[in-house]
Amino acid sequence: MSFINTVVSWFFKNRIGQIEHFKENPIEVQNELLMKLVSSSSKTEFGKKYDFEGIKTYADFAKQVPLQDYEDVKPFIDRMLKGESNLIWPSEVKWFAKSSGTTSERSKFIPLSSESLEDCHYKAGKDVLSIYCHNHPESMIFDGKGLVIGGSHKVSEFSNKTYFGDLSAVLLQNFPLWGEFLRTPDLELALMDDWELKLDKIAHATYRENVTNLSGVPSWNLLLLKKILEITGRSNILEVWPNLELFIHGGVSFVPYREQFEKIIPSDKMNYMETYNASEGFFGIQDILGSSEMLLMLDYGIFYEFIPMDDLEESNPRIVQLENVEKDVNYAMVITTNGGLWRYMIGDTIRFTNLSPYRIAISGRTKNFINAFGEEVVIDNAEKALDAACNATKAVISEYTAAPIYLNDNEAAAHEYLIEFEAEPDNLDKFTEILDQELKSLNSDYEAKRTADLMLKQPKVTSVPKKTFYKWLKSKGKIGGQNKVPRLYNGRKYVDEILSFINQ
Numbered sequence: 001m002s003f004i005n006t007v008v009s010w011f012f013k014n015r016i017g018q019i020e021h022f023k024e025n026p027i028e029v030q031n032e033l034l035m036k037l038v039s040s041s042s043k044t045e046f047g048k049k050y051d052f053e054g055i056k057t058y059a060d061f062a063k064q065v066p067l068q069d070y071e072d073v074k075p076f077i078d079r080m081l082k083g084e085s086n087l088i089w090p091s092e093v094k095w096f097a098k099s100s101g102t103t104s105e106r107s108k109f110i111p112l113s114s115e116s117l118e119d120c121h122y123k124a125g126k127d128v129l130s131i132y133c134h135n136h137p138e139s140m141i142f143d144g145k146g147l148v149i150g151g152s153h154k155v156s157e158f159s160n161k162t163y164f165g166d167l168s169a170v171l172l173q174n175f176p177l178w179g180e181f182l183r184t185p186d187l188e189l190a191l192m193d194d195w196e197l198k199l200d201k202i203a204h205a206t207y208r209e210n211v212t213n214l215s216g217v218p219s220w221n222l223l224l225l226k227k228i229l230e231i232t233g234r235s236n237i238l239e240v241w242p243n244l245e246l247f248i249h250g251g252v253s254f255v256p257y258r259e260q261f262e263k264i265i266p267s268d269k270m271n272y273m274e275t276y277n278a279s280e281g282f283f284g285i286q287d288i289l290g291s292s293e294m295l296l297m298l299d300y301g302i303f304y305e306f307i308p309m310d311d312l313e314e315s316n317p318r319i320v321q322l323e324n325v326e327k328d329v330n331y332a333m334v335i336t337t338n339g340g341l342w343r344y345m346i347g348d349t350i351r352f353t354n355l356s357p358y359r360i361a362i363s364g365r366t367k368n369f370i371n372a373f374g375e376e377v378v379i380d381n382a383e384k385a386l387d388a389a390c391n392a393t394k395a396v397i398s399e400y401t402a403a404p405i406y407l408n409d410n411e412a413a414a415h416e417y418l419i420e421f422e423a424e425p426d427n428l429d430k431f432t433e434i435l436d437q438e439l440k441s442l443n444s445d446y447e448a449k450r451t452a453d454l455m456l457k458q459p460k461v462t463s464v465p466k467k468t469f470y471k472w473l474k475s476k477g478k479i480g481g482q483n484k485v486p487r488l489y490n491g492r493k494y495v496d497e498i499l500s501f502i503n504q
Helices: 003-013 016-024 026-040 045-049 058-064 070-081 114-135 167-173 177-182 195-206 218-232 258-264 379-393 428-442 444-453 468-475 493-503
Strands: 095-099 108-112 145-148 153-155 163-165 211-216 246-249 271-278 281-285 294-296 302-308 331-337 344-355 358-365 396-405 414-423 460-463
Touching: 016 026, 016 114, 026 058, 026 302, 026 331, 070 095, 070 108, 095 167, 108 114, 114 167, 114 271, 114 281, 163 167, 195 218, 211 218, 218 246, 218 258, 258 396, 271 294, 281 331, 281 358, 358 379, 379 396, 379 428, 396 468, 396 493, 414 468, 414 493, 428 444, 428 460, 468 493
Parallel strands: 095 163, 145 211, 211 246, 246 271, 414 460
Antiparallel strands: 095 108, 153 163, 271 281, 281 294, 294 358, 302 331, 331 344, 344 358, 396 414
């Protein structure tokens, strides 16, 4: 092991003791954090409005501060974009993460305070490496560089004092010195706007580097790796980067991409590490070998609450503290952060896989599910069922989306899947049958609606041409960054758009 690898590994491993502390004292750490957030913001406009000085306990906080979504906080953010300060957070906020979540036309601007950048996002980046080094003491990851594909950002049109961009771009623009030293490519390339040109230039600029790790959204990294093989004429990525050992991924489920990565990086020594990060904060890191569940990170300046999905549509939903959550229940996540988001419903759903320490799995989005007929199918159901269908038919999925088929005079009610296969199933009918059977076994509500074909018929699976989803996103100006294909949608907006796009 080189000297630099030894020193840097030691630096990151020092964090393990602090992680053990919040694992052993989760409720104490969270309660102390909440009171610190409330106290620090008592003089802000928001703090005065909701009498933060009168909040002494969680019960006070829950009683005085209402649940918020983006529309509730937007008036404050609009003013912050124009340069106003001390509205929802005491320190000056100059940076905003532009987030659309899916392919929605409307963008959100999530405030990124200096505290949320340093104590959440960058702290999380160090923790990912700390946990990895702890689990892999033989790692040589710091002998080379990490390849990070950024988004793009520009000066905010609202004020010359505020800036916005994709979260990855904002993080790269403000990267600490230690991060700059460990990553590639140059900032100018990483932040290019034109994604097709950017991927080409990054491929040319990095294939001669000693890249030991990759970070980012699976789909865009896969496109880059294929571009590098095209340029170099190599048969797999290890012939280009023989020391590659880790892919840190997040943003979307890795399940549909794993087989493609294992094919292009053919090594049983290659490691894959899932993270749960969003514009609003960094929440979870895969911390144990052999399991995809993630440790809920409790000391990043984020206080957590949870709403059981069964209660989400209620006018006064039941809100559960961390100490009262249950395993295998789908919860909508509510966060209070050191970026000024208060009891903010992020729109993600999670389930707890372990309660000591608290580990989670992402189960979907509060708006990305199919429940047109009471079947309540979430992304977690669909991912597992599709994975089983792929394994049984030797298929590999690149991208997919699904939506309901509504009952009418010409068609029975069902679910429709548009799937772009990297490798087609050896029998599409068998693929569809297994998908259906697995959904039944995973979801009793779906199974009930499928009984005797009375409510729902078997799913309709349509194989679409390769690069359909990429071309569709490109036609909407939505390639790169955090733009993603919506996996499930409780309406036909995206499915009909894509079908129309193919026909054109």
